[in-house]
Amino acid sequence: MSSAFAHLTARPIAPTDAAGLSALLNAIEAVDVFGEYYSEEDAAEQINAPLLDLGRGTVGLFDGDLMVGYSSAAHQPRAEGVHRVTLSGGVHPDHRRRGLGTGLLAAGIACARTLHALHHPALPLAVAVRNNARNAGALACYRAAGMTLSGSSSHLRRPLDAGVADVPVPEGHTVEAYAAGNDADFHLTSDEAFLESRGGVPMPPERWRELLGWQAFRPDLSFLLREDGSGAAAGMVLVFSWDADTEATGVRDAQILRIGTRPGHRGRGVASALLGHALRAAQDAGFDRVSLDVDAEELPRAHGLFERAGFTVARTEVVHTLEFTGRAQHPTG
Template sequence: MPEHTAALAWRPLTVEDAKASADLLNAIETADRIGENYTEEDTRQELVDPYADLERASLAAFDGEVMVGYMKIRHKPTATEVHRVVLDGGVHPDHRGRGVGAALVDAGVAAAKVVHALHHPTLRLVVDVHKAEHIAGVADLLRSRGFTPVRHFGFLHHPLGAATPTAPIPDGLRVEPWSEGADEDFRSVRNAAYRDYWDATPLPADAWRNKIVNQTFRPDACFLLRVAASGTPVGVLVTQTWEADTATTGVRDARFMIVGTHPDHRGRGVARALVDHALRAVAAQGYHRASASVDSASPLGAAGLFEKAGFTPTMRHVRWALEV
């Protein structure tokens, strides 16, 4: 082990590391400028993810009391043929180029094998890393460990103002905001809509609560489209906002995290109507900007949908993969 990494203290992450994790991620943001700021509550929510096995599949490096690097694995609740686990991690800018990142990636791949054997041992295992394209050193590090780029995702912004789109709700459909009584309809439409998305798996109720209906969830900016006559849900849009981003930048960003149409109702303008309705809503609610992320290779034309609604690309992320 290189001298610097040997001098650090290494152990699995725990929920009690939420503050240290937020401090590390915010230090990373100052260097990488990917638009992700964190509160302690945000990082705690990630640490209690039911599909992140911290004891078996996480590792953090400490220089005294300061966390200077981490990795954690998130396994899939369900999978067919291929089990794609996500390896997330980062290194403090002051500790880069000294072997910490390489040690974390190697530990992450080893941990992925452990959780894979526990949950989907009969399937093929692929380890995924999702990082902004411009971060220095990431490509070289991942290539040195055998990862290859397999997908690109565009991040898009829409500055809100007077020029918000005005596409109407399609005839025979009605729109409603999120409510507790409709929550299961939101989740079921999301799962149906994302069934043929690359690398998407159904969100079980516990993952839905952890990843979606958490402190970043904005119920008054989340909408469901139903068939007016029958009440059948056919389209969904979910908005989330990170208060730490607003506090740091002064910009209230409405992130459209989920936009989907049930496969049986595609081709009717459902997604476009939802996006336009949500843009008008968040503009009226005082947001400064809307944002979204799209798979550049999506066969459903997601990039075109957002571009027609007035979004413009600002950043690109790369999905790196290693078949183990």
């Protein structure tokens, strides 16, 4: 980074930084509006994610003891065709317009290249970052770094103060709540439903365990639809809810992180039944709203499903990507 910021300290994020990271993320949320708030416990889960390489993949920027910026690069343990490394990061609103974002983005890209050289050097590398479409400063920073717009997603919401229509379960199917005994079916169904969007790479077991290990996971609102005759799982929905969001907004939001149907079971009303079941369960549990994110390329296909269920678009996020071709060089030292 520029010598103009010599009074700041840059170092890898450590497990002891959870309080500082949650304070930084909440300060960023107040201005950039992602709809996400963090408790210290939430930040600790992010920092202690098993697949996050703190030493090689993160940078925290500190003014004394205050964390004023960060960058984090998440690599894929398994990749086919292209290795996609996802960056996240931000700068405290009180420290913006000083070039810190530019420096942190450059540091994140450097981390991505290091991780790529360690894990998938024979594949092309794509470094991606997502942000609110209204964050003009961040988007200008991405463009200046040579990143190009590569996708977008819509955040959909459905209030539960109105009635929730009953959606029939397809004949010959049964709905099951998540339990340890059907965890493997949830994982398999999730993988098969999303293989297209994940480049044909299943979610590693350690990443699945990490995801369902979050405190926000709501097994009582997460359901599997199973064929009665064959016993095969047809579709699944995973729901999460963050206490920090509720505390900050006063709104109890049940967020659908995944809803999908296995390819051989599509066109039978599986997703509609699961969505309706999740809405009803969330309403019965006292939630005020249900939300989910849908990628732009999936939205036209899924628009009717969510529109019929009463969802509307609350905000849009965009993805910018920087692509590298050729063989990576292994880092030395």
